[in-house]
Amino acid sequence: MIQYLPILILLLIAVGIAVGQIALSNFLGPKKPTPEKNAPYECGIIPAEDARKGVWVRFYLIGMLFILFDMETVFLYPWAVIYRRLGMFGLMEMAVFLAILLIGYVYAWKKGALTWD
Amino acid sequence: MEAIERMINLPSSSFQAIAPEIILVLGALFILVLDLFLTRERHHYLQYFSLAFIALAGWYTAQLWGDTGFHFYDMIIVDNFRLSIAYTILIAAGMTILMSGPYIKREEVDLGEYYCLTLLATVGMLFMAAAADLIMIFVSLETMSIGVYILAAFQRYRVASNEAGLKYLLIGSFATSFLLYGIALVYAATGHTDLDGISRFLTNNPPAGDKILYAGIAMLVVGFGFKVAAFPFHLWTPDVYEGAPTSITAFMAAGVKVAAFAAFARVFMSALHPVHDQWAPALYWLAILTMSLGNLVAVTQTNIKRLLAYSSIAHAGYLLIGITAGTSEAASAMVFYLAAYTLMTMGVFAVVIYLGHKGEPNLTLYDFAGLGYRYPLLGFAMVVLMMSLAGLPPTAGFMAKFYLFRAAIREDLVWLVVIAVLNSVVSVYYYLGILVRMFMNPPEEEGRALPAYVPVGVTLAVSIAGIILLGIFPTPWIDAAQRSVMVALGMR
Numbered sequence: 001m002i003q004y005l006p007i008l009i010l011l012l013i014a015v016g017i018a019v020g021q022i023a024l025s026n027f028l029g030p031k032k033p034t035p036e037k038n039a040p041y042e043c044g045i046i047p048a049e050d051a052r053k054g055v056w057v058r059f060y061l062i063g064m065l066f067i068l069f070d071m072e073t074v075f076l077y078p079w080a081v082i083y084r085r086l087g088m089f090g091l092m093e094m095a096v097f098l099a100i101l102l103i104g105y106v107y108a109w110k111k112g113a114l115t116w117d
Numbered sequence: 118m119e120a121i122e123r124m125i126n127l128p129s130s131s132f133q134a135i136a137p138e139i140i141l142v143l144g145a146l147f148i149l150v151l152d153l154f155l156t157r158e159r160h161h162y163l164q165y166f167s168l169a170f171i172a173l174a175g176w177y178t179a180q181l182w183g184d185t186g187f188h189f190y191d192m193i194i195v196d197n198f199r200l201s202i203a204y205t206i207l208i209a210a211g212m213t214i215l216m217s218g219p220y221i222k223r224e225e226v227d228l229g230e231y232y233c234l235t236l237l238a239t240v241g242m243l244f245m246a247a248a249a250d251l252i253m254i255f256v257s258l259e260t261m262s263i264g265v266y267i268l269a270a271f272q273r274y275r276v277a278s279n280e281a282g283l284k285y286l287l288i289g290s291f292a293t294s295f296l297l298y299g300i301a302l303v304y305a306a307t308g309h310t311d312l313d314g315i316s317r318f319l320t321n322n323p324p325a326g327d328k329i330l331y332a333g334i335a336m337l338v339v340g341f342g343f344k345v346a347a348f349p350f351h352l353w354t355p356d357v358y359e360g361a362p363t364s365i366t367a368f369m370a371a372g373v374k375v376a377a378f379a380a381f382a383r384v385f386m387s388a389l390h391p392v393h394d395q396w397a398p399a400l401y402w403l404a405i406l407t408m409s410l411g412n413l414v415a416v417t418q419t420n421i422k423r424l425l426a427y428s429s430i431a432h433a434g435y436l437l438i439g440i441t442a443g444t445s446e447a448a449s450a451m452v453f454y455l456a457a458y459t460l461m462t463m464g465v466f467a468v469v470i471y472l473g474h475k476g477e478p479n480l481t482l483y484d485f486a487g488l489g490y491r492y493p494l495l496g497f498a499m500v501v502l503m504m505s506l507a508g509l510p511p512t513a514g515f516m517a518k519f520y521l522f523r524a525a526i527r528e529d530l531v532w533l534v535v536i537a538v539l540n541s542v543v544s545v546y547y548y549l550g551i552l553v554r555m556f557m558n559p560p561e562e563e564g565r566a567l568p569a570y571v572p573v574g575v576t577l578a579v580s581i582a583g584i585i586l587l588g589i590f591p592t593p594w595i596d597a598a599q600r601s602v603m604v605a606l607g608m609r
Contacts, residue, residue: 103146110153 061113068108072101133181134188134195135247137174137203138240144170145236152229160227164218164572167232171211171239178203187249191311194249197601198452202246202379205456209371210239212463212576217364219570220470224362226271235368238264242376251300251310251388254380258296258344261376262289265369269361281360288353289343296340302333312388319391334389334396338403341384344377345433346426348407358426363473366422367466370429371459378436378455385440386448393443400441405536408434412543421469421480424547425462428506431544432458435537439521442528449598450520456594457513457587461505464580467573468499485551487560492567496555498581505584507548508541513587520595 040047079086079094086093108114132139147170148163155162184195214235221227241261248254266289270282304310306329307318324330343350358366389396411431418424436458439451472488473480489496505514518541522534587594 100146103150107149107153 065108065113068101068104072098131188131193134184134186134193135244136177136181137207138243138247140174140177141170141236141240141243144173145233145240148229148236149233152233155229160229161218163229163232164214167214167236168211170236171207171214174243175204175207175211178207187313191313192250192253193244193247195247197597198383198448199246199379201452201598201601202375202455203243205375205452205459206239206242206246206372208456209368209375209459209463210235210242212467212579213364213368213372216367216463216467216470216570216573216576218572219568220362220364220573221271223475223568224272225475226273226362228271231268231271234264234268238268238368239372242372245376246379246383248380248383249312251303251312251315251384254384255293255297255300258293258377258380261373262293262344265365265373268365268368269357271362271365275360277360278362279360281357284353284360285357292340292343292350295336295343299333299336299338299340302329302336304333306330306333312384315388316391319389324392330392331395334392335399337384338396338399341377341381342403345374345381345436346430347403347433347437348410348430351407351410351430351433354430355423355426358429359420359422363422363466363470366425367463370425370466371462374429374433375455375459378433378451382440382448382451386443386445390443397441397443400437401530401533404434404437404441404533406434407431407437408537408540410434412540412547416543416547418547419481419483421482421484421551424482425465425469428544428548429462431540434540435518435521438525438530438533438537441533442525442530444524444528445602446527446599447521447524448602449595450517450524452598452601453587453591453595454517454521456598457505457517457584460580460583460587461502461514464498464502464577464584465506467577467580468495468502470573471495471567471570471577482551482554485554486558487555489552489555491560495567498577499555500552501581501584503548503552505588507545509545511585511588513584513591516588516591516595520591 040051075097076094079090083090083094144167148166151166152160152163178200181195182197182200185197186195187193188195214232217231217235221231238261241257241259241264244257245254245261248257266282266286269285270279272278300310303315306324306327307315309315309318339350341347343353346354358370361369385396385400408431411427411429411434415424415427415431418427436451436454439447439454469480472484489499501512505512508514508518510516518537522537525534525537
């Protein structure tokens with residue numbers, strides 16, 4: 001266990017610096033709040049409306065579909081780099097993977113997940 | 118480059134090792150697509166196709182029977198322990214799907230996804246029994262759990278069902294993280310994630326007070342203890358079992374528990390067997406507490422699904438005796454016990470489906486009043502089921518307990534068995550209490566005619582036949598169970 005001691009010390013120093021800086025500026029810095037200073041910072045523009053509002057439920061559906069096809073890309077890129085070396089087996093494996101994703105796509109389509117409004 | 122080519126070229130024969138699982142995945146995808154193109158009237162085809170795929174998977178499992186070996190870089194094991202557990206899981210899944218047909222129609226959740234998810238969860242269960250590596254166990258546990266989380270919340274318009282799904286998801290994910298941390302710590306201590314490697318490492322380097330290893334083992338107990346609903350990780354069980362659709366409750370009580378116990382037994386009885394002395398005392402007390410709590414709380418329950426939830430906790434306690442004993446005889450007794458337990462659980466939930474009506478107002482013990490005389494066949498079925506659950510001869514439940522307790526006695530766990538037998542006596546009170554209501558109380562109101570659910574009746578008949586068969590002629594089955602663990606777990 002003793003060989004992990006440097007990691008612990010590093011962890012303590014890192015946390016110490018982070019907490020210390022915030023605490024120091026909190027204790028030492030002058031505080032002259034104005035309504036402008038207390039407003040949330042939006043690139044220097046005066047805030048237009050409350051940021052906490054409802055999100056359209058379809059957003060989650062699109063998010064899930066995005067992850068599905070994002071995953072496809074994540075696997076396709078490394079496969080494409082070495083697909084010659086993987087040979088027939090690699091081709092078939094990728095075909096199976098894409099076929100399963102295609103079924104997911106057909107399912108989402110037929111269920112109306114892609115129909116706008 | 119050479120190395121990569123050798124790595125990728127898997128011998129095609131090893132795909133046969135996971136053929137049952139491949140069949141079920143294809144089946145699930147097929148049903149998902151078929152559902153899109155079927156009209157409402159032909160919806161019941163989905164059920165037939167699901168059953169056909171399960172039967173096909175069962176047939177392929179039979180083809181594998183007797184093979185032994187590791188596949189996919191020691192991730193998948195083929196042995197008879199896996200295959201006999203696979204049979205039990207397939208029977209549980211088949212009976213679930215069989216009795217689901219009329220049930221989900223009644224509850225108006227007759228969707229194709231129901232069968233698809235059931236099949237995919239079954240695939241996860243089969244892989245749990247087939248896993249020879251801790252990572253594989255984790256992945257298959259997740260595959261199983263995600264399917265069951267959704268199925269528990271399948272009655273979207275019922276608050277209780279949503280609550281059950283959410284509770285199961287939140288507490289289940291929490292427990293899974295314990296399992297994962299346990300895997301990480303065991304890997305840190307031994308340098309292996311494959312069960313064979315862990316076992317070899319622990320035999321060659323007996324760990325003297327290796328705290329990382331013991332912390333890892335403790336976390337594994339938490340993770341598996343949650344899935345099998347062992348005390349003190351059982352708190353979700355009554356709520357989830359009560360809220361989930363009844364057919365899925367049966368699936369959880371039988372399928373999930375069988376799969377989790379298969380992985381639990383394989384990890385503790387083969388990989389961690391060299392340090393048996395270290396973890397056995399913990400499981401000894403866990404077994405005592407689990408069965409005592411399950412049985413004592415079940416006595417006070419009036420809701421039938423909650424009662425069965427506590428009864429399933431009690432059965433998990435009995436099964437933990439098998440893991441505590443840790444011998445191959447105990448493992449074979451567990452295989453037999455799990456098969457018997459699956460049959461009786463499925464039968465009892467088939468009865469609950471029979472008696473319930475739409476929307477599932479809480480089905481209480483009072484609803485059983487006087488049913489025994491009005492429906493003699495149902496009464497007979499309940500007598501067999503309750504005697505089997507309580508462990509009275511001549512039923513499967515009795516033989517299962519007999520073999521399990523005998524295996525424990527041979528390991529000098531006499532006090533554990535004494536407590537288990539006393540627990541069985543307590544359980545007789547509430548199991549037979551249901552029969553007392555059925556046969557000795559007058560019916561509460563003008564009786565409603567029971568629905569003519571043929572598939573549910575078939576499920577019930579199969580379960581009763583199985584219970585009596587296993588109870589009267591247990592020898593061939595226990596022989597098969599013994600042969601199934603001899604090679605498998607590589608134990609004394």
